[in-house]
Amino acid sequence: MSERGANPRAAAALAVSQVLHQGRSLADVQPDQSLGRALCYGVLRHLPMLEALASGYLDRPIRGRDRQLKALLLGGLFELSWLNTASHAAVHETVAATGALGFSRARGLVNAVLRAHQRAGAPRQVEQPDALLASGHPRWLYLALDEAWGDKSPGIMAAANRQAPMWLRVNQSRVSTADYHSRLLATGLQAETSDWCSSALRLGQATDVTALPGFSSGDVSVQDLAAQLAASLLNPRPGDRVLDACAAPGGKTTHLLELAPGLRLTAIDSDADRIERIHQNLGRLGQTAEVVCADAANWAAKRLSAGDPDFQRILLDAPCSATGVIRRHPDIKWLRQPRDLEALSRQQARLLQGLWPCLAPGGTLLYATCSILPSENEEILAGFLAEHPDARCRHIQAPWGRWTGHGRQIFPGEGDADGFFYGVLEKA
Numbered sequence: 001m002s003e004r005g006a007n008p009r010a011a012a013a014l015a016v017s018q019v020l021h022q023g024r025s026l027a028d029v030q031p032d033q034s035l036g037r038a039l040c041y042g043v044l045r046h047l048p049m050l051e052a053l054a055s056g057y058l059d060r061p062i063r064g065r066d067r068q069l070k071a072l073l074l075g076g077l078f079e080l081s082w083l084n085t086a087s088h089a090a091v092h093e094t095v096a097a098t099g100a101l102g103f104s105r106a107r108g109l110v111n112a113v114l115r116a117h118q119r120a121g122a123p124r125q126v127e128q129p130d131a132l133l134a135s136g137h138p139r140w141l142y143l144a145l146d147e148a149w150g151d152k153s154p155g156i157m158a159a160a161n162r163q164a165p166m167w168l169r170v171n172q173s174r175v176s177t178a179d180y181h182s183r184l185l186a187t188g189l190q191a192e193t194s195d196w197c198s199s200a201l202r203l204g205q206a207t208d209v210t211a212l213p214g215f216s217s218g219d220v221s222v223q224d225l226a227a228q229l230a231a232s233l234l235n236p237r238p239g240d241r242v243l244d245a246c247a248a249p250g251g252k253t254t255h256l257l258e259l260a261p262g263l264r265l266t267a268i269d270s271d272a273d274r275i276e277r278i279h280q281n282l283g284r285l286g287q288t289a290e291v292v293c294a295d296a297a298n299w300a301a302k303r304l305s306a307g308d309p310d311f312q313r314i315l316l317d318a319p320c321s322a323t324g325v326i327r328r329h330p331d332i333k334w335l336r337q338p339r340d341l342e343a344l345s346r347q348q349a350r351l352l353q354g355l356w357p358c359l360a361p362g363g364t365l366l367y368a369t370c371s372i373l374p375s376e377n378e379e380i381l382a383g384f385l386a387e388h389p390d391a392r393c394r395h396i397q398a399p400w401g402r403w404t405g406h407g408r409q410i411f412p413g414e415g416d417a418d419g420f421f422y423g424v425l426e427k428a
């Protein structure tokens, strides 16, 4: 392993700068060590505030080509303010990491900035930040959320900057949630149930899946609470033909099969690498489904021309901005751009229109996203319903989220769940 790879602070600086300046996904570049990962998540969650703190200690900004150095410095500030590392060790190790990054000449600068922060009491924020800075979000997203949710938006953004818990989905076709809960407790793992969903357990502390009793034999899966609401909303009956149109990695596919064994389920995804994960999940849970790698709308058109369209249930868990899961993927805040939203809403509308003819009369289509932006949710359904007289929107009554006119929106952190949107369409 290279010196850089072995040094968690240097590895974090490298990963953060790859996310911010090369558009890489954090999942693809994050370091293996837990400290390195904690620094990446922390810096990406609190980036604007850390930059504001840093500029208070610097005479002049760090120039563009020293991006890794800047990321290292922000990591040092984050570590001093947020982590339990002894402060002298955090300063010493961050200064030492300049060498691993090839910035030895900046040792004095890093030392001076971190010591100044230490002397100031390692505050987590500058004095009297304005609302945008305090939100920790890019301006365009701050404005979009403010426009959509008004005085609720500061709370939504604060929740998106907090660490998400690990939720489990108990495979109730094999074991009751109460029995599995007891098994967790016997293993020393604390967990809590949710009023929203009978299969869900929230772990007191995240753990490796190998530590979960019965994971490899399919007694349990890892899935956020909000995502676990999909299967019962779609409510398939045994023997139904079900189309899961954007299925990878198969979280909702496998839940549907747990709820109603005997379903004839077709799972489609256009991403060949992600399709492999559907196979792995089906294999671990001992389930079977037809798995197809294709564009769902094109596949539906072919199915129609072959004269075999009818599915009683369709799940469209559409590709989206993922603005509801920023608490799990803080890189989304910096990777997503306003122009992406137009392309995403075009794609969402195209998929919905393309799949609709495959729904049998009397059938149900569940539209879902992990977005909290109306342009991907409410507006997609409103536009679709205006053009499809054979579609009716069902009012979802539920203890979670809020009714937006054609669906229900969950904000991130509500019920300790991810942000999600669900709309149910029924065909005349």
Ligand SMILES: C[S@@+](CC[C@H](N)C(=O)[O-])C[C@H]1O[C@@H](n2cnc3c(N)ncnc32)[C@H](O)[C@@H]1O
Pocket (backbone or CB within 6 Å): 227, 245, 246, 247, 248, 249, 250, 251, 252, 253, 268, 269, 270, 271, 274, 294, 295, 296, 297, 317, 318, 319, 320, 351
């Ligand atoms: C939100 S994720 C699905 C998550 C999945 N339903 C689950 O619960 O595990 C959206 C998926 O849509 C897929 N996708 C994007 N465009 C697609 C298209 N045109 N046709 C089919 N799948 C598509 C992506 O590859 C991605 O896996």
